[in-house]
Amino acid sequence: xxxxxxxxxxxxxxxxxxxxxxxxxxxxxxxxxxxxxxxxxxxxxxxxxxxxxxxxxxxxxxxxxxxxxxxxxxxxxxxxxxxxxxxxxxxxxxxxxxxxxxxxxxxxxxxxxxxxxxxxxxxxxxxxxxxxxxxxxxxxxxxxxxxxxxxxxxxxxxxxxxxxxxxxxxxxxxxxxxxxxxxxxxxxxxxxxxxxxxxxxxxxxxxxxxxxxxxxxxxxxxxxxxxxxxxxxxxxxxxxxxxxxxxxxxxxxxxxxxxxxxxxxxxxxxxxxxxxxxxxxxxxxxxxxxxxxxxxxxxxxxxxxxxxxxxxxxxxxxxxxxxxxxxxxxxxxxxxxxxxxxxxxxxxxxxxxxxxxxxxxxxxxxxxxxxxxxxxxxxxxxxxxxxxxxxxxxxxxxxxxxxxxxxxxxxxxxxxxxxxx
Ligand SMILES: *Cc1c(COP(=O)(O)O)cnc(C)c1O
Numbered sequence: 001x002x003x004x005x006x007x008x009x010x011x012x013x014x015x016x017x018x019x020x021x022x023x024x025x026x027x028x029x030x031x032x033x034x035x036x037x038x039x040x041x042x043x044x045x046x047x048x049x050x051x052x053x054x055x056x057x058x059x060x061x062x063x064x065x066x067x068x069x070x071x072x073x074x075x076x077x078x079x080x081x082x083x084x085x086x087x088x089x090x091x092x093x094x095x096x097x098x099x100x101x102x103x104x105x106x107x108x109x110x111x112x113x114x115x116x117x118x119x120x121x122x123x124x125x126x127x128x129x130x131x132x133x134x135x136x137x138x139x140x141x142x143x144x145x146x147x148x149x150x151x152x153x154x155x156x157x158x159x160x161x162x163x164x165x166x167x168x169x170x171x172x173x174x175x176x177x178x179x180x181x182x183x184x185x186x187x188x189x190x191x192x193x194x195x196x197x198x199x200x201x202x203x204x205x206x207x208x209x210x211x212x213x214x215x216x217x218x219x220x221x222x223x224x225x226x227x228x229x230x231x232x233x234x235x236x237x238x239x240x241x242x243x244x245x246x247x248x249x250x251x252x253x254x255x256x257x258x259x260x261x262x263x264x265x266x267x268x269x270x271x272x273x274x275x276x277x278x279x280x281x282x283x284x285x286x287x288x289x290x291x292x293x294x295x296x297x298x299x300x301x302x303x304x305x306x307x308x309x310x311x312x313x314x315x316x317x318x319x320x321x322x323x324x325x326x327x328x329x330x331x332x333x334x335x336x337x338x339x340x341x342x343x344x345x346x347x348x349x350x351x352x353x354x355x356x357x358x359x360x361x362x363x364x365x366x367x368x369x370x371x372x373x374x375x376x377x378x379x380x381x382x383x384x385x386x387x388x389x390x391x392x393x394x395x396x397x398x399x400x401x402x403x404x405x406x407x408x409x410x411x412x413x414x415x416x417x418x419x420x421x
Pocket of ligand 1: 080081082083085106108109150154179181182200201202203204213214215
């Protein structure tokens, strides 16, 4: 089925006289007729539900829907996008291991990789997307466990050459993990281009209404984890009576370990109510994304022709340096526009203050137009070199065009350009 249909129907099919809408199963636990039956769950928790720290029917229906939208074999929701990124890496990395990440990723990801992972003994090598194959190949040694990148980088709005980085990772027998938050599966399905694992912050377009933070990890089911590099997946897991995930669960090895092992231990699972709200957002995702694209294009065209604008990054524009990659990988773009205006940081701050309709907020992909100055907020922790690597100057603003009427959005931007001169 196509996206519009999956968004409405995947993951939950009511039986005779059952509720039409996905029910909220607000229960921590589940009962069993016999003690023996319950004991068996502990040998193999995938047999049934036992505790809502790592499995719940409402959440699992949403997991199934997202897996189908991404064309994956399975998925697991998390309580935030950060938790999804964290677990997607920890599932196959430990102290002494190394990861290779594109430099222009989301600031929260850069922080996690540069500081927290370092303390855990995981080293991150940040790479430039324009580095040559020779340079990149040289970075791989026995310790490297994965490559990480973002389809559409937040807020740099660069486009990841997914096939190229999937080939790079696969040449060295490691998976490519792609953060597909900004593109959403409506505009890009990274698995079709060779990505092995896809992560999302569902707090953005998927939720769409700015009502709850969440994340998800999707497993393509295609990576060969039994290649000798991933003993945590192929060798017996002592914490589960010696199960080998690859032998027992085949193509679902990665995502089942993430749930049975990491989610059990870290407990960053969303509540049933959060999943219910996320599901409402997903139902209209394809329709909303088309309108975001249309509104985003109109604002981007206005900004390109505005002499007050120094530079703009919006890959759907023909003049954009990533436009060829955009045409290859994306069917449309989200309505996030990164641009710098003449007058640097001071002008940018005045511009933000002058906006009346667009709100000044720490969010992006809200259904309402919003704006933020990354260098002084979300990316404040980064050094000047890291800012540059992430494509973020002091004058850059990140505008997230919403679904208000386009004429009202334009009028607000125009008056703020005037007022901030
Ligand atoms: C927001 C965001 C995250 C983090 O997600 P939260 O839900 O805020 O934890 C990760 N990646 C990208 C691309 C994001 O935009």
